[in-house]
Amino acid sequence: MQTLLVASRKGLFVVRGQGTQWAIAAHHFAGDPVTQVMVDPRNGDWYAALRMGHFGVKLRKSTDQGANWSEIASPAFPAKPTKGPFADDPTPWNVELVWSLAAGSVAQPGTLWAGCMPAGLFKSTDGGKSWTLNTALWENPKRMGWFGGGNDYPGMHSVLVDPRDAQHITVAVSCGGVWQSSNGGESWTLTAEGMKADYLPADSAQDPNTQDPHRMVQCAAQPDVLWVQHHCGLYRSTNGGQHWTGIAAPKPSGFGFAVACDPVDPLRAWFVPAQADTHRFPKDGKMVVNRTDDGGATFTTFTDGLPQQDAYHLVYRHSLELAPDRQTLAMSSTTGGLWISADAGARWHCVSRDLPPVAALGWVVA
Amino acid sequence: MVIVEFAASLRRHVPCAPQNVAPGSLRTVLEAALTAAPELRHYVFDDQGHIRKHVAVFINKTMVLNRQKLDQVLVSGDSVLVIQALTGG
Numbered sequence: 001m002q003t004l005l006v007a008s009r010k011g012l013f014v015v016r017g018q019g020t021q022w023a024i025a026a027h028h029f030a031g032d033p034v035t036q037v038m039v040d041p042r043n044g045d046w047y048a049a050l051r052m053g054h055f056g057v058k059l060r061k062s063t064d065q066g067a068n069w070s071e072i073a074s075p076a077f078p079a080k081p082t083k084g085p086f087a088d089d090p091t092p093w094n095v096e097l098v099w100s101l102a103a104g105s106v107a108q109p110g111t112l113w114a115g116c117m118p119a120g121l122f123k124s125t126d127g128g129k130s131w132t133l134n135t136a137l138w139e140n141p142k143r144m145g146w147f148g149g150g151n152d153y154p155g156m157h158s159v160l161v162d163p164r165d166a167q168h169i170t171v172a173v174s175c176g177g178v179w180q181s182s183n184g185g186e187s188w189t190l191t192a193e194g195m196k197a198d199y200l201p202a203d204s205a206q207d208p209n210t211q212d213p214h215r216m217v218q219c220a221a222q223p224d225v226l227w228v229q230h231h232c233g234l235y236r237s238t239n240g241g242q243h244w245t246g247i248a249a250p251k252p253s254g255f256g257f258a259v260a261c262d263p264v265d266p267l268r269a270w271f272v273p274a275q276a277d278t279h280r281f282p283k284d285g286k287m288v289v290n291r292t293d294d295g296g297a298t299f300t301t302f303t304d305g306l307p308q309q310d311a312y313h314l315v316y317r318h319s320l321e322l323a324p325d326r327q328t329l330a331m332s333s334t335t336g337g338l339w340i341s342a343d344a345g346a347r348w349h350c351v352s353r354d355l356p357p358v359a360a361l362g363w364v365v366a
Numbered sequence: 367m368v369i370v371e372f373a374a375s376l377r378r379h380v381p382c383a384p385q386n387v388a389p390g391s392l393r394t395v396l397e398a399a400l401t402a403a404p405e406l407r408h409y410v411f412d413d414q415g416h417i418r419k420h421v422a423v424f425i426n427k428t429m430v431l432n433r434q435k436l437d438q439v440l441v442s443g444d445s446v447l448v449i450q451a452l453t454g455g
Contacts, residue, residue, distance in 0.1 A: 054420040054450045055379070055409040071380070071405055076413040094413045 002323060003065075003364035004330050005046065006338060007034035010356035012048050014066055018328075019342050020349040026066055036318065037362040038101035042109055044365065047128065049098035049114075057095050057116075061128055065364075074098070075114045075122035075131040086139070091118045091153050100318075102159040105166030117155030119146060119173045123185065134185045137171075142190065142209050146176035149212045149231060157317055158216040162223050170241060172216040172228065177208045178241055194244035198232045199277075214256070215317035220263035227269045229259040229317070234271060236296050247296035252283040258320035260329065267295040270322075270345055272315040272331065281312040289331065289345050305348030306339065313337045318360035332358035368440045370399035372406065375450040380406040392425065393436035395446060410448055422451040 003025075006013040012034045014026035029050060036049040046062040048069070060069045077093035080086065097117040104111025112124040114131065121134040137143070146154035154176045162168035167184040170191075177192035192208035200210060212231035219225040226244075228235040233254040234247035247254075253273040262268035271290045275283040282288065287306040290299045307313070313333035320331050329341045331348070336355035339348040367386040376382070382403035387395055400407045412418050417433040424430070424447040425438060440446070 052379075052409075054418065055376070056412060056418055058379075058408075074408060076408070078413075080414060 002325075002328060002366075004321075004323075004340070005037045005039065005048075005362040005364065006332060006355065006358055007037040007048065007318075007360040007362070008336075008356040008358045009033050012037060013355065015338070015351060017340075017351075022340055022349065022351045024352070028066060028069065029060070034359065036098050036101050036360045038103065039362050039364050040103045040112075041365050042103055042106055045127070046364075047101055047112075049101065051097055057098055059098065059128060072128035073124075073130050075116055075120070075133075077120060077133060085141070089144075093118075095120065095122075096153070097155065099155050099157045100159045102161055104161060105163075108166055111166070113159045113161065113169070115156030115159045115171055117151060117153055119143070119154040119156040119176060121156055121159065121169075121171060121185070136181075136186055137179060137188045140188060143176070145207075145209045146173060147210065149174040149214075158213070160216065160218045160226075162218075163220050164223055170216070170218070170226070172213040174214060175210055175212040175231075177211040178213060178216065178228070178244075180241060191241040192244065193242070194237075194246070195228075195230060195235060196232060196246070215259050217259055217261045217269075219261055219266045222266040225261075225266040227259050227261050229256050229271055231255075231277060234259075234296060236269075238266075247292075250290050250292075250299035251301060252286075252288065255280075256315070257317040258315045258331075260320045260322045262322065262326055263324075264326065265293075268293050268344075269296070270320060270329065271299075272320055274314055280314050285310045285312065287311045287313055289341075289348075291345050302341075302345050302348070304346065305341075305350065307337075307353075316359060319358055321361040321363055323363045324365055328363075330361050330363070332361055334358070367442055368395050368444045368446060370395060370446040371448070372399075372403075372410075373447070373449040376406060376409055376448060379409060382406055389441050389444070390439070391436060392423070392430065392438045392440060392446070395440050396423075396436070396448075399446070420451045422449050423447070424449070 004015040011030040012028040016025040033051045035051045038047040048060045050058040062069045080093040100115035102113040110127045114122040122131040158172035160170040169181045179188045192211045195211040213228045216228045224240040226237045235244040260270045286308045289302045332338045334357045337353045338351040371384045385399035387398035
């Protein structure tokens with residue numbers, strides 16, 4: 001029996017099952033938008049980020065598999081300076097969305113990271129009782145060159161903690177490129193060289209600071225292998241993001257939001273193409289999943305079990321998640337579809353096409 | 367004393383009975399009332415200490431329009447109501 005957490009516009013669903021037998025087992029925070037979910041691999045705690053339309057961002061935590069939830073502190077910006085270089089910062093110093101949650105290492109049991117919109121990175125060292133803004137990145141002058149991609153402000157959707165070294169943090173910002181710290185966030189380096197933004201003027205297209213990675217994931221067993229679904233295509237790095245190599249766009253498209261990668265095999269990853277940035281739905285209304293088993297040299301396109309006519313599902317950046325067994329893959333859409341594959345994406349089982357818009361998925365680690 | 371009441375839409379998340387607090391500025395009165403339910407503070411105020419844009423505060427029957435200053439002086443007998451605004455959300 002496997003358990004999947006589904007963060008939706010109308011609450012958090014708990015889906016349980018295996019193979020082709022899945023059912024909704026619980027519904028938490030009914031009516032409230034849930035934007036992110038995280039299962040702490042160190043102790044099994046569940047975290048849910050809520051974005052209440054009237055009352056702002058909230059974080060809830062369960063230490064008993066959802067039987068009880070408690071409200072914990074939400075990341076919040078400090079008072080905006082009235083003097084100095086940030087007095088005229090056009091970006092509001094208010095957390096409007098918790099877009100990414102990540103656990104620290106086993107050696108740091110209380111450490112959590114939260115990437116937000118606007119694109120502040122926050123750290124907790126006490127399991128979410130309190131949060132501190134990472135000022136080294138927030139106050140980096142290059143932040144002023146970032147801009148929103150499909151949102152009013154830049155946002156941080158991917159936070160990766162290196163399994164070899166918890167001081168090594170890699171984050172991706174839409175639109176602000178990829179940044180890395182080797183000292184736990186004390187200083188940061190921009191590492192988006194090789195990416196190209198077709199939406200910018202030609203002489204600015206390769207500016208690392210204004211790239212739009214939609215989602216970035218890391219191979220746990222070989223953490224120098226990173227994958228990115230970028231606004232303008234697919235990228236892979238084999239040297240820890242020091243250089244990014246473009247992957248030729250597979251059929252039917254190189255546009256999309258989500259990417260998932262195998263935690264052991266550095267050559268395997270999955271993408272869910274949409275037609276184009278101007279047409280954010282499956283090409284010709286046919287939903288497909290692309291998988292590469294050779295580092296992006298070739299792709300296999302899977303359709304079995306996915307809608308192949310008049311399908312307008314869009315799979316957002318946190319809606320493609322591989323279970324710890326490396327075979328069970330879950331995918332959800334902005335129009336309430338949820339599919340699960342038991343064979344690494346080859347065949348899909350539709351769990352529901354009637355859910356609220358889904359923002360994020362998270363597998364419960366047994 | 368000034369009575370401060372939070373609407374059911376807020377109490378759904380964090381229980382808080384009506385609070386009787388000492389007169390003072392609106393900010394002082396709200397902060398005093400929120401000591402009874404500290405978790406409710408972030409529901410009412412944003413990161414910058416401004417009333418959230420989709421929360422409405424009434425002093426007696428008048429809606430507070432400036433969400434930042436909150437320097438209106440309340441006297442004994444005044445009432446404050448904090449509600450979910452009928453905007454966006």
